[in-house]
Amino acid sequence: MTSATIPGLEPGSAPTRHQELLEWVAEVARLTQPDQVVWSDGSDEEWTRLTDELLAAGTITKLDEEKQPNSFAANSDPADVARVESRTFICSKREIDAGPTNNWVDPTEMRATMTELYTGSMRGRTMYVIPFCMGPLGADDPKLGVEITDSAYVVLSMRIMTRVGPAVLETLGTDKFFVKALHSLGAPLQPGDTDVPWPCNTEKYITHFPEDREIWSYGSGYGGNALLGKKCYSLRIASAMAHDEGWLAEHMLILKLISPEEKAYYIAAAFPSACGKTNLAMIQPTIPGWRAETLGDDIAWMRFGDDGRLYAVNPEFGFFGVAPGTNWSSNPNAMETLKQGNTMYTNVAVTDDKDVWWEGLEGSHDHLIDWQGKDWTPESDGPAAHPNSRYCVPMSQCPIMAPEWDDPQGVPISAILFGGRRKTTVPLVTEARDWQHGVFMGATVGSEQTAAAEGTVGAIRRDPMAMLPFLGYNVGDYLQHWIELGKSADESKLPKVFYVNWFRRGADKRFLWPGFGENSRVLKWIVERIEGTVGGVETPVGIVATPEALDLDGLDVNLDDVAEALAVNVDEWREEIPSIEEWFSFVGDKLPTGIADEFEALKQRLA
Ligand SMILES: Nc1nc2c(ncn2[C@@H]2O[C@H](COP(=O)(O)OP(=O)(O)OP(=O)(O)O)[C@@H](O)[C@H]2O)c(=O)[nH]1
Ligand SMILES: O=C([O-])CC(=O)C(=O)O
Ligand SMILES: [Mn+2]
Numbered sequence: 393m394t395s396a397t398i399p400g401l402e403p404g405s406a407p408t409r410h411q412e413l414l415e416w417v418a419e420v421a422r423l424t425q426p427d428q429v430v431w432s433d434g435s436d437e438e439w440t441r442l443t444d445e446l447l448a449a450g451t452i453t454k455l456d457e458e459k460q461p462n463s464f465a466a467n468s469d470p471a472d473v474a475r476v477e478s479r480t481f482i483c484s485k486r487e488i489d490a491g492p493t494n495n496w497v498d499p500t501e502m503r504a505t506m507t508e509l510y511t512g513s514m515r516g517r518t519m520y521v522i523p524f525c526m527g528p529l530g531a532d533d534p535k536l537g538v539e540i541t542d543s544a545y546v547v548l549s550m551r552i553m554t555r556v557g558p559a560v561l562e563t564l565g566t567d568k569f570f571v572k573a574l575h576s577l578g579a580p581l582q583p584g585d586t587d588v589p590w591p592c593n594t595e596k597y598i599t600h601f602p603e604d605r606e607i608w609s610y611g612s613g614y615g616g617n618a619l620l621g622k623k624c625y626s627l628r629i630a631s632a633m634a635h636d637e638g639w640l641a642e643h644m645l646i647l648k649l650i651s652p653e654e655k656a657y658y659i660a661a662a663f664p665s666a667c668g669k670t671n672l673a674m675i676q677p678t679i680p681g682w683r684a685e686t687l688g689d690d691i692a693w694m695r696f697g698d699d700g701r702l703y704a705v706n707p708e709f710g711f712f713g714v715a716p717g718t719n720w721s722s723n724p725n726a727m728e729t730l731k732q733g734n735t736m737y738t739n740v741a742v743t744d745d746k747d748v749w750w751e752g753l754e755g756s757h758d759h760l761i762d763w764q765g766k767d768w769t770p771e772s773d774g775p776a777a778h779p780n781s782r783y784c785v786p787m788s789q790c791p792i793m794a795p796e797w798d799d800p801q802g803v804p805i806s807a808i809l810f811g812g813r814r815k816t817t818v819p820l821v822t823e824a825r826d827w828q829h830g831v832f833m834g835a836t837v838g839s840e841q842t843a844a845a846e847g848t849v850g851a852i853r854r855d856p857m858a859m860l861p862f863l864g865y866n867v868g869d870y871l872q873h874w875i876e877l878g879k880s881a882d883e884s885k886l887p888k889v890f891y892v893n894w895f896r897r898g899a900d901k902r903f904l905w906p907g908f909g910e911n912s913r914v915l916k917w918i919v920e921r922i923e924g925t926v927g928g929v930e931t932p933v934g935i936v937a938t939p940e941a942l943d944l945d946g947l948d949v950n951l952d953d954v955a956e957a958l959a960v961n962v963d964e965w966r967e968e969i970p971s972i973e974e975w976f977s978f979v980g981d982k983l984p985t986g987i988a989d990e991f992e993a994l995k996q997r998l999a
Pocket of ligand 1: 665668672689714716718722894907
């Protein structure tokens with residue numbers, strides 16, 4: 393088929409006159425050779441058409457209309473269940489600009505390799521063109537993108553996760569800049585082939601060209617690998633933009649905490665994947681009089697406002713949340729959000745009456761269809777839902793969205809939290825002495841690996857600012873960028889920085905801190921530190937809360953456990969030193985001197 397004969401490519405048939413966009417679409421169609429080109433408009437008609445197609449293909453199951461209105465459950469290929477960090481590349485022109493934490497291939501070489509893979513890769517399929525915007529369309533400088541994909545599941549998910557529809561094309565006009573985001577499942581169909589429910593390729597590439605602000609993804613249909621507005625654009629490409637332009641693109645939730653005096657505090661928090669951002673973003677405080685609202689659960693873009701304060705915007709439009717562990721007691725607001733429907737679940741279990749279930753959800757079932765489409769009973773080996781099973785749901789359905797969540801101005805951040813999953817060593821909450829010390833804390837976050845990416849679950853790795861898998865450039869330059877932003881700011885207006893750990897365990901392996909809604913007690917201490925109304929104890933690692941300073945009223949917990957959760961054990965911290973040393977030598981020459989100074993000071997305090 394020549395490009396002239398690909399339906400949807402006829403001159404004048406596209407809904408835009410943006411020349412560069414039209415040329416790129418034609419070029420990709422010539423390369424990938426789809427059966428047709430379809431421009432996505434994000435309409436309800438499109439949703440129905442594509443969900444009907446995926447139902448017929450066996451990719452998704454329609455859930456019960458009463459229990460899960462307008463909602464579907466997809467099962468992925470068993471080998472396409474998470475982000476693939478080993479197949480993720482930052483193809484900057486110079487290797488040094490990708491840095492030691494990223495896979496790098498020369499961009500010319502990578503383009504050649506992938507061009508070959510893309511040749512004919514959409515045969516037998518429809519090529520969809522999805523114009524989208526990260527963050528409010530009404531922003532001064534709206535962050536536009538266009539994803540080309542041969543996956544209908546991606547089209548449906550992008551409609552939930554990003555702002556799509558005719559207004560995006562209108563904003564693009566005839567010549568506005570946009571990020572080119574190309575995605576192919578890498579599963580062409582020859583005439584007569586029967587399709588599989590979840591097409592993908594065993595060979596995968598999640599590639600970024602930061603200087604060109606371009607994304608090329610191949611071989612995976614899953615989440616962060618395929619919904620290119622999310623990690624690829626809003627973190628990897630945006631972090632490179634932010635470095636050049638003086639702002640921050642971070643793996644952070646945005647939370648609004650309201651005190652009994654009706655004073656609002658905006659808090660941003662960075663935890664690695666599957667370490668509690670969504671849960672904290674939707675927290676239901678357990679302390680009387682305190683309320684929380686949410687603005688985002690995964691990504692924050694932050695820049696200084698005219699008043700010198702740091703303002704955060706959430707670029708996303710939906711939640712792509714971890715299902716296991718989500719339930720009416722751990723996260724009632726997520727459950728309420730899902731109850732409204734319009735949800736695409738992936739790799740959860742389905743009940744006989746077409747409801748969803750996952751490990752940790754209320755209720756038990758004698759029989760389920762598991763995440764691989766197989767019969768499951770409580771006697772079966774393995775979980776019914778994949779540990780990284782997810783729900784994809786519109787943010788607007790969350791009952792506690794802050795009214796200002798869609799405001800292009802963003803919200804002024806009072807505190808930044810860093811955290812990870814640590815069984816030992818790291819106290820429940822520690823305040824940094826100042827910005828640079830806070831950057832040091834962020835730079836040394838360690839966390840046990842989770843199921844959100846391939847690798848050994850449980851192994852501790854350093855994950856600076858929870859951005860290890862999401863940096864679009866050299867980690868040393870990134871840390872320097874954090875230091876410099878602090879230096880350029882009025883210190884009194886900078887957010888205070890805290891290091892939290894909800895995951896510390898006792899000798900008997902039990903969590904020492906109840907977590908979830910009870911984390912509001914920690915947030916209260918943080919707010920009181922901001923106001924200067926509560927004490928803390930100076931330790932070698934920072935200012936740590938004491939059991940007396942935490943509001944533990946009405947909390948049914950053993951005080952010894954709380955003390956243990958807050959303890960700074962100097963021996964444990966001394967054991968951290970070689971591991972931080974190793975991490976910093978891995979970061980290499982670009983490690984900022986400010987960070988090295990903080991490390992020296994810590995070692996002396998521990999000596
Ligand atoms: N023990 C304990 N577990 C928690 C807490 N908060 C969250 N979790 C668990 O951590 C897991 C992941 O939490 P999420 O909030 O979905 O993680 P996330 O950081 O949003 O993850 P990504 O979407 O992958 O970026 C779930 O299984 C939760 O039940 C807590 O305070 N204590
Ligand atoms: O990107 C994904 O697939 C999900 C996510 O939020 C993460 O892994 O941090
Ligand atoms: Mn995430």
